[in-house]
Amino acid sequence: MAYSAAFKDHLARPRNAGELLDANAIAEESNPVCGDRLRLSLRVKNGRIEAVRFLAYGCPPTLVCGSALSMALENMTIEQAMSFTKRDLLDLIGGLPSRKQHAAALAIETLRVALESACSAIL
């Protein structure tokens, strides 16, 4: 399948790239098979995600998933973010070929780890 226009847009102009200096939830996960790596830093306040930044190393879908996920997460509650799925992310970027879907799985895995660290910090 060809990549969507949304995919190409995120690739050409990644949103929220970088790292938050005042993040209170950070996660960096990697795919041990292909070496892709995604780092998310979140600033969570009163149960809501105020800001998100990402860094990514890997094939273009990994960069695009980082960018699209960071956009989607802004202003979400922790609860909403917890229920955000790989399917939601794939819809945002117009889908991925089956052999590239590991990029979306990595993004969601990194999000889960970041949210767990946010919840731990709150508790």
Place this chain on the structure above:
Amino acid sequence: MNLLRLTPPPCQPRLVPSGKSSKELTLRCLQFQASWQRHQVLTMPQRTVYLDHSATTPVDPRVVTAMIPYLTEKFGNPSSVHLLGQEARGAVDRARREVAALIGAKPNEIVFLSGGTEANNLAIRGICEVAETHGRHLITSSVEHSSVRGICEVLEKRGWDVTRLPAYENGLVRISDVRQSLRPDTVLISMMLANNEIGTIQPIADIGRLVKQERAEGRRQLWLHTDAVQAAGRIPIDVEELGCDLLSLSAHKLYAPKGVGALYVRRGVRFASQNVGGHQERERRAGTEFVPGIVAFGAASKIAREELHQHSAHLKTLRDRFEAGVKRLVEDVVFNGDNKFRLPHLSNISFRYIEGEGLLIGLDLQGIAVSTGSACSSGTLEPSPVILALGRDDELARGSIRFSFGKDNSQEDVDYVLEVLPRVVARLRELSPLNKVSSF
């Protein structure tokens, strides 16, 4: 590629996760539309630069002219006795002479087939099938093309021993390793003439002399095959100087169409045909010949032979200008493959902190076509085995890009790539968590 023709994707409410208000949604849509327009301007390529000639080459217009009559009025089957058939037979024979001349062979030593992969299959499987009563050991290198690697794996499953020689940091096999690996039951050495990813030129003539010496000492059942798919048309090839018994060629690396290739088989070398059921190619490869493709291959071989020195010098000038520019403009790069024993058109560079496919797509958006042997693009998820075989770490293997120049590239093409490449690399490095000096 013309990104201006693309229209902005519709903003679909269902694509926005629940929990967003309609106001937020509208704002997002407007932001997206605006960014899309900026993206169109930013990503519109200023020119198209094809730097993937090791993958395939455009067909030379002179080659197209030569082959068209055999797609139209001269459509005969070379096996037919009538005039149309004999016309096609004559064309195939003329092409055979041209392909033979490109590598210093005799015309009857050329077997036409579908391409480099089939040539490698026919050479290795054909020899091994005949020779297995004498021994079941073959020697190859750790940096062979996937077709040779694949055949070796199949043979191993059938009980053959395969010795894969190291290519060391410079990508070159050592003749001393070949000598030490020879065993009484070794029947075949299959070693590429030039590597498809890094362009290193292996010491095939030295191996050929070793094989000749072994034969002089009484070893009759030892053959040498070389995959010359990348080398043909880029460096001079003489099968007598190389001392090889079999040599693989592919037409589409020589500015001819895809779907045709050849195997050189030294006169007197016996091998088992893998395609049977027809008398074509003197029963060495059954099946009706792809006459237009073979005619094109002959025309391309003639052009390659006549213009080789001119094109080699041009390619080396472009490649050297490019590499000097990369060294000057981009930090943290590693050049792969020996600098002296390397094809003149090819440059393989590993970029630290970034993955090759991201760079490939970033360049593609700017109209520059290159290739990578890196993880995800190969479909295997593993980094390039060739770059790993040089002793590079995973990060360098994943961040390698092959730039392969062609005769139609210009200095302006190189300058454009040198303008774009540092920007794309810098942008990807800013995104990379491996880059500890990120600007964020």
